[in-house]
Structures are given as C-alpha cells and as structure tokens.
Amino acid sequence: MDDDLSELIEVADLEKTFHVRVRKGRLRRQRREVRAVDGISFRVPRGEMVGYIGPNGAGKSTTIKMLTGILTPSGGRLRVAGIDPARDRTRLARRIGVVFGQRTTLWWDLPLRDSYGLVRRMYRVEKRRFEENLARCVELLELAPLLEVPVRQLSLGQRMRGDIAAALLHDPEVLYLDEPTIGLDVVSKAKVREFLRDLNAERGTTILLTTHDLTDIEQLCSRVMVIDHGRLMYDGPLGGLHEVGESERTLVVDLERELAPIEVEGARTVRVEGPRQWLSFPATASAAPLVARIAEGYPLLDLSLREPDIEEVIARMYAMGRESGERGERGPMGSAGGVRVG
Structure with missing residues (x-):
C-alpha cells in the first residue's frame, strides 16, 4: 500500500489481539486470545466525514486507539497522513485531534480558558493562530460564558463542547470523535452537529465519527462503515445500508x-x-x-x-452476516458476511 497523502487514513489487514485470563473451575485460570480487530481494511480521503459504527465490543474504540498511536497493532499496516502512529506518536499528535466522549482532555480544576492556554503550550501553537482558532470555536460552540468556569463545574454538554474546541486549537488535519454526543440533550447535540458540519465544509477537516446515536451518522456522514466482532461488515453510502439490510x-x-x-x-x-x-x-x-x-x-x-429505523437495518445485517458465517460463506470483502458498496 503506497503512502498516498490524498488518502489521509490507510488501513490494510489491521489486527489487534488481546490475551485475557478466564476462570476455568474454582482455582484454575486459562489464557484466552481475543481478537478485538480482525483484519479490517479501508481508506479515508482528505476532507471526508465517515461514520464508524457497531455494537458494544465490536472493535470501534480499539481501532481509534490504534489510529492515534495509543495501541500498537498486532498485525497489518496502518498510516495516518503518511505516519505510522505506533512508531511516531508525537509527530502524529500535531496533525490529529481526538475527543473521547466519556473522558475529558481538559484540566478538571482549571477554568476553561486556562485549559486552552495549556493546550497551546503543549502543541506550541503560534499565538495569533491560537487566538484566531479559539475565537472561532468560542463563537460557533457558544463557549464565551464558560471560559472562566472551572471544568469540574461544567455540565456534560458544556464540557463536550469545550473538549471539541480543545481538540481543534492546533488545526488538526483529522479529527477522531468517539461518542461525542453521548449523554447530551437535544439542543447540545444540535449545536455539536452544526459545528462539525461547518468545520468539515469550511476547513476540509477529515472526521472519523464513532457513535451509538445513529442520528449523528444520518445528519453528518455520507459514508458509513459497520464493524462487528472486529470485522468490517459494510463500507459504503448510508443509503446502501437499507439495500443490504433489505429494509x-x-x-x-x-x-x-x-x-x-x-x-x-x-x-x-x-x-x-x-x-x-x-x-x-x-x-x-x-x-x-x-x-x-x-x-x-x-x-x-x-x-x-x-423512514426505516437504521438500528433495525444494522441488526438485520448483523444477523445475515452471522448466518453467512455459520454456513461458511464469505462476502466480497473477504470476511464472512462482509459487504462493500460503492
């Protein structure tokens, strides 16, 4: 796989295996291998906004952690902006932004403004560029009344908007969002979605979004990838899910x-x-x-x-994939039940 930088993210036969110990009888424990990611391949061009969805334990967060360099792959090949994340995590960090919905990157006891100042120093962002980016995020995410508030006093929705701004202050080329709207009210979700649409349209930021809220996918992404048990089940336009799931x-x-x-x-x-x-x-x-x-x-x-409920469509697709796997059939992507459209 060549390092074509028009393809910002390149993944080929990516694997991640964990070894866990499970109880076997009253006193014994047995070592067992768990394949969290099982040979997935995909490419994401610059400027694309892609939904990456699947049930709990499907391998979504594990994939994101390998894309950011937090985890080292057990096999396969991975490049983000031409960089191997596991080998050069520090250099990659300057080109990516990451938001984990259930964890904050902000300093708990500091006001939001001071957290942003620390982010600037960490990434060594030039002062004028930092101020321009901060002003834009504050305006679009409606953060002005919150800048002097300690992070621990923010509501979940306010903190999430604050985390998204922090991830963008150094102008990342790609933004990874892992459950960015989890626990948010309807108004906060709408604000976050509008901001992400504008960010992608105006700056061409590549966005990879994992979420359980399928409305996020419907409103933001033209392409969706579905993962189940570590395997890529579907990769194509959102509308194609209906055809695959016979909705x-x-x-x-x-x-x-x-x-x-x-x-x-x-x-x-x-x-x-x-x-x-x-x-x-x-x-x-x-x-x-x-x-x-x-x-x-x-x-x-x-x-x-x-319109059909996409959750039901995906559930039917999973069932169809499992039935194909049980019969020993292999889909066009090379894994049982796999489908690629477009």
Whole structure:
C-alpha cells in the first residue's frame, strides 16, 4: 500500500489481539486470545466525514486507539497522513485531534480558558493562530460564558463542547470523535452537529465519527462503515445500508372511510385500523409512483412517509452476516458476511 497523502487514513489487514485470563473451575485460570480487530481494511480521503459504527465490543474504540498511536497493532499496516502512529506518536499528535466522549482532555480544576492556554503550550501553537482558532470555536460552540468556569463545574454538554474546541486549537488535519454526543440533550447535540458540519465544509477537516446515536451518522456522514466482532461488515453510502439490510419504508394512509386493505403494485398492507392503513415497500424504491396509484384508486385524505429505523437495518445485517458465517460463506470483502458498496 503506497503512502498516498490524498488518502489521509490507510488501513490494510489491521489486527489487534488481546490475551485475557478466564476462570476455568474454582482455582484454575486459562489464557484466552481475543481478537478485538480482525483484519479490517479501508481508506479515508482528505476532507471526508465517515461514520464508524457497531455494537458494544465490536472493535470501534480499539481501532481509534490504534489510529492515534495509543495501541500498537498486532498485525497489518496502518498510516495516518503518511505516519505510522505506533512508531511516531508525537509527530502524529500535531496533525490529529481526538475527543473521547466519556473522558475529558481538559484540566478538571482549571477554568476553561486556562485549559486552552495549556493546550497551546503543549502543541506550541503560534499565538495569533491560537487566538484566531479559539475565537472561532468560542463563537460557533457558544463557549464565551464558560471560559472562566472551572471544568469540574461544567455540565456534560458544556464540557463536550469545550473538549471539541480543545481538540481543534492546533488545526488538526483529522479529527477522531468517539461518542461525542453521548449523554447530551437535544439542543447540545444540535449545536455539536452544526459545528462539525461547518468545520468539515469550511476547513476540509477529515472526521472519523464513532457513535451509538445513529442520528449523528444520518445528519453528518455520507459514508458509513459497520464493524462487528472486529470485522468490517459494510463500507459504503448510508443509503446502501437499507439495500443490504433489505429494509422497508412505511406509508401511512388516511382514507375517507374504512375500506378493505389497499392492494397496489409495489407495496403490501401490513396494518389496518379503521380508515388508517400502513403499507410497507422497499426502502430503495421511490414513494411517488405508489402515492399516485393510491390517490388514483382510493378516496385519499392524507398520508405520511416513515423512514426505516437504521438500528433495525444494522441488526438485520448483523444477523445475515452471522448466518453467512455459520454456513461458511464469505462476502466480497473477504470476511464472512462482509459487504462493500460503492
């Protein structure tokens, strides 16, 4: 794999193995190997915003820790901006920003402003550049009233916005976000998402986002990677998840009066309650022809469209992958049940 710096992140056959001791009987313990990351490969071009999702224990955080140099891979090859993170973590640190949602990088007893001053010294950021970056983050993340407040007195949402600003003061080329909206209220989540969209659009910052809140992925990322049991199950556009998981959209139809279940090509009626009926159809299909056929053949009062729940789509994809693995089939990415689209 060549170090093409247009590909900011390059991962090939990456592995991470841990050895743990598990109880075997009352007195004995047995050493067991756990593959947290099992041969994943992907590339992330400069300026792309990618969602990296999966269930607890799938290997997401382990991958991020290898990308930042915190953990050393057990196998495979990894480059970030042409740098091997494990071998040159200090040099890489000047080119990346990291936010772990459940841990802070700020100084607990210091006011937010003083924490930022320490960040400036750590990264040796030129004063004018630091002041410009800080002013921009303060404005967009609405931090002005918080700068003199000790970090320990901030709410979770305030601290998270403070952590994101700290990660950006040295102009990183890539930003890793591990559960950046965990525990935040709706308003705080909206502010963080808007800021990240602006950051990516205006400065071209590459962002790799791991989260359990799939609304983050839907609103921010055009590409999504799904990992399960350390293996990459899917890599492609967000819409492609629906095709892989065979998901369906739902059309809720209100008729003028109670009628027998609607019968139209391309959909099936799954529920009827008085004059209201629910019709399901493939998520990859357009709703317009279906609506036209219903309006032409039935006394239509109103209708609404419900998109599929992505969590259910992913759950179905996991199940399909496990079934393929049990049958010994291998997907196009080289692992059982793996899928790549686009």
